[in-house]
Amino acid sequence: MDFRILGPLEVRDRGRPIELPRRKQRAVLAILLLRRGEIVSSDVLVDGLWGEDPPPTARAALHNYVAQLRRALGPGVVLSRAGSYLLDIAPEQIDVGRFERLTAEGRAALGEERVEKLREALMLWRGPPLADLAFEPFAANEASRLEELRTAALEELIDAKLSLGASAELVAELEALITEHPFRERLRGQLMLALYRAGRQAEALEAYQEARRTLADELGIEPSAPLRELEQALLRQDPSVAAPVRVAREIAAPQEKRRKTVTVLFADVVYPVTLDPELLRETSLAVLKTMRGVLEGHGAMIEQRSGDEVMAVFGVPRSHEDDALRAARA
Incomplete structure (x- = not known):
């Protein structure tokens, strides 16, 4: 049961x-x-x-x-x-x-x-x-307690991705999480790191200033010492905040090739034909970022992108019993 x-x-x-x-x-x-x-x-x-x-x-x-x-x-x-x-x-x-x-x-x-x-x-x-x-x-x-566990796990997952060299692909997800949890300094620091490692140092520093303004205006406090120290490390381009080198996975002994069942999801974005071209481009980028975040959050690998169409595969490299359900939920 x-x-x-x-x-x-x-x-x-x-x-x-x-x-x-x-x-x-x-x-x-x-x-x-x-x-x-x-x-x-x-x-x-x-x-x-x-x-x-x-x-x-x-x-x-x-x-x-x-x-x-x-x-x-x-x-x-x-x-x-x-x-x-x-x-x-x-x-x-x-x-x-x-x-x-x-x-x-x-x-x-x-x-x-x-x-x-x-x-x-x-x-x-x-x-x-x-x-x-x-x-x-x-x-x-009880719901608040459980939501805190979920948010902490999300922060852990983002830390894990940052440690593997992720950067720009985390920005949209972090911005959405900060909108939902504006006082969580760990998320603010993760956004600063992701922006900096994506080559967007000015935006990373502005993210700190935004955090400082929010905490001062809403709570009447200054950022914590770790967040202030992170800002100083970004200003002096300290090696400790540089992106880790993405290490290729070790090539093990040749494995036997075998077929496996996967679930493939195609998603397409349709816009009104009368939409302003500049607005269309901005909307398209935002929507595709959101789609990527949702799909990867459900365990998919983005295999192909063509225009506004995305193909995602569930079950690669690791399969789960509920891959089809994950695709449906996504």
Whole structure:
């Protein structure tokens, strides 16, 4: 059985969706999933479902929701423990558990493996966490915590790409992330590095000034010491901020050639014929950058570009069981 909360709550049994039609019923399951492996008291559940003003029938309603969950999920999943409850599942049965494992493996890995592990972890996200339960009393804090984990993993992935020599191809993604998270100085520093290493030193320094203005105007603070030190390193063109040399992968012993199944996606951009040519060019570049970011974020390799058409391949060099699903989501 597979449980998913990195997006709307989903439960699948051998690929078959299990319907949980009542919102409070799904909320009980979500709270137990967030505390998987822990004994959760009825008081905690009541507080998570109704907040500070539960109805007089709250405990009776809770017992009904738990009974409905047991019928839907089958025996041995939701266990009772002296007025409390325990969700008896393995970490790998929930997408958060797999996400935490993959991010830990990514942080411990190096080079391409680090990028691949972090990318695979981020692929587990299907949208805002607990999206269908956003207005439940327990959800806001938990969703914020999960979003913080996702953003930190994105920062780790960008660091990993920078360490392999990526630069210009990261700029559009970083600018979008900074729009979403304007006070995260790590993202600001990554943008400065990406611009500098792409030969855009003036823009890199302007990115620092923009960060400084935002922090001063919105929070009344100066950039942290690491960000100030990075600006000084860029000004003096310190070797420590130079782009790493892209090292070709070592050529191993010849491998046996074999056929493999891949998923190929063609995407084309269509514009109104009356669009101003200059605006058309700017729009085209922005859209193609966005397309590349989305496709690569879902694990694709851009194999070909012709005009406004892009061909992306999923399953090369490493295949995944859900390559076709990744293509569909992209």
